[in-house]
Amino acid sequence: MKDAAVRCFARHGYQAASMDEIAELAGVSKPLVYLYLGSKEELFTACIRREAGALLDAVAAGVEDRSRPADEQLWAGLLAFFTYVADHPDAWVVLSRRAWTQGEQFAAEASRMREEIAGFVAGLIGDAARDVHGVIAERDVHALAQALVGSAESLADWAGGTPGMTAKEAASTLMNFAWAGLGNLMKSERWSPR
Amino acid sequence: MKDAAVRCFARHGYQAASMDEIAELAGVSKPLVYLYLGSKEELFTACIRREAGALLDAVAAGVEDRSRPADEQLWAGLLAFFTYVADHPDAWVVLSRRAWTQGEQFAAEASRMREEIAGFVAGLIGDAARDVHGVIAERDVHALAQALVGSAESLADWAGGTPGMTAKEAASTLMNFAWAGLGNLMKSERWSPR
Amino acid sequence: MKDAAVRCFARHGYQAASMDEIAELAGVSKPLVYLYLGSKEELFTACIRREAGALLDAVAAGVEDRSRPADEQLWAGLLAFFTYVADHPDAWVVLSRRAWTQGEQFAAEASRMREEIAGFVAGLIGDAARDVHGVIAERDVHALAQALVGSAESLADWAGGTPGMTAKEAASTLMNFAWAGLGNLMKSERWSPR
Amino acid sequence: MKDAAVRCFARHGYQAASMDEIAELAGVSKPLVYLYLGSKEELFTACIRREAGALLDAVAAGVEDRSRPADEQLWAGLLAFFTYVADHPDAWVVLSRRAWTQGEQFAAEASRMREEIAGFVAGLIGDAARDVHGVIAERDVHALAQALVGSAESLADWAGGTPGMTAKEAASTLMNFAWAGLGNLMKSERWSPR
């Protein structure tokens, strides 16, 4: 039943999705939806929470061991992320920033997940910096995490619309793109305008 | 009048924005809005088109000279982009992926702008590759462009919510993040899982 | 089970009372209510009938002997009425005119009880008239009965909301108010506009 | 438009009256009702307020001169009341206690009117008591006012359902019924159980 809701929300967005359609897609009557999931708001929140949890779990399961080298962790996390998103396109649509237009309360819900991922990535970047004895400002760490997460999101969207683009390929592209840049930053080899 | 519409759409999103509010904010009567801009859809499309054009113009003006070195062009473009976004937050809200309500046809409109920027970035990447006599697959070029654009979007959103974050700082962070990664890719120094 | 229904109907009125609440308050499941009492309408009708019967019985028991002098009968009846109403506020709420939702057929049900009481009162008035060899039109008898019943209802409601007002006090007030008026009417000492 | 609403509320009561029917009866579309009168609650409140005001005005106009003898004032007020009720049966249905089932907020509204009338009547009774140098407890005055108002309400309802019953007749019956009773009370000729 929540699956149907996620499908509808993914297709039309929160506002445009109608409870009628959700109920019909779920093959049940509307009052039943209200009986089990409460209002439309609660239903949406529940969907986001469930999907966010599943995505976080998938990534955590992929990373597996938080004591491995940072680059391996990042690689594993990216791979798990792209794989999950490829396998659950509707979930991704609901979670991605695209869906954040609707009312602050939902933004908060999905935003929490994003921040958790960004925080995890920021942790990795910090670890990596320590590994190479590099220095990097706290603020830069967060900005970089945002950039990395953003590029992952963007690539995920793009991969979703590009037939033949595998999760591994996307993860690989992003890893190459990001890791060298991060490495240089840590070694303080900064680019600067001439 | 379009300004009012952009403000409303930015504040509430497409669906939640009401024509009543737009008309009131514009200081005119509702029928006038319909007379000049047609339906709500057309109005939104027109807004997006206008704002997208302005953003593209700003970036183009920043880049200025398409014969300069690729890194300088990228830097100038990023700086122009972050500056414009900081100066026109409402426009950015409407243009950013956040506003791409599912199931609507406006996605196409904003998507066009995004693709134009991504194409420009892809061109830069190709140029840079040629400059260093590097090799890089066509598909990778596009994937990288998507990643870069995505990280720029993400950073723009994040900067919008982070007081004291200047456009220059954001551009600098992203430039450092991206340029080294691109450079390595071009030199075929790829990261690969052990 | 009917007790629960009466409580609910008294609290919320017919329309606003929900079968869910009634069933819950009765401590049984909803289908059981339907099994035993049929529809909501039938349930309400049954409640009214039961409460009306109980009220009538109480008054009849108070009057006791239909051969006593009319004033004693009236006094006894009033006292019994106010006592019963004070002791069963919910029953009174359901029976009183307040509950006669327009357009429903239950009006008939409660109305029957009211007419029975009014008829009894009318009989008393007729008896009293004969006692004093007075003359009084048939129509006047009924009008007076209505007036007396109405003032009793009104006083009952008022007493319900006035702490410290006893049944005896209410009955006494009404008896004084009514008896002299009736007496005068019977003696044809009518008030008429100057 | 409010007329239609009053008619509907009178026919079905607050809960059972539907905005659809009100709009249809008024010959306008439903949104128009909402535009002018707001929600169903506001509409009902407005109706009650209007009708209560009109009824109070009618009675006040009938009484005309507050310095006349109390019995004349009462007579004039009763006549005006019964006349108004006979001429505006729907208004009376909405105002009478029958309609008070629905939600406390409305009860308060109509109750205000009833208390105003009861207060006026109580004033008359007090005046009359002073005229005959009678003594009567404050509490009795209010109880009697309630009784009188109640009998008026009851008679009004009954007259509404009794063809050929004129307002004058009803007023006359009630005046006879009440005035002697009040007179006796003031002269302390109280009835008491043997």
Add this chain to the structure above:
DNA sequence: AATGAATGAGCCTTCATTCAT
């Protein structure tokens, strides 16, 4: 005998959209 589970039907409310002026 008793109930958890399910629904058809309807109501209040809103909003994009259009006439008549």
Add this chain to the structure above:
DNA sequence: GATGAATGAAGGCTCATTCAT
């Protein structure tokens, strides 16, 4: 050219009522 006034259509939510067990 501009608008006050009006509406068709649709959506969220509830409730009396009934099966299948």
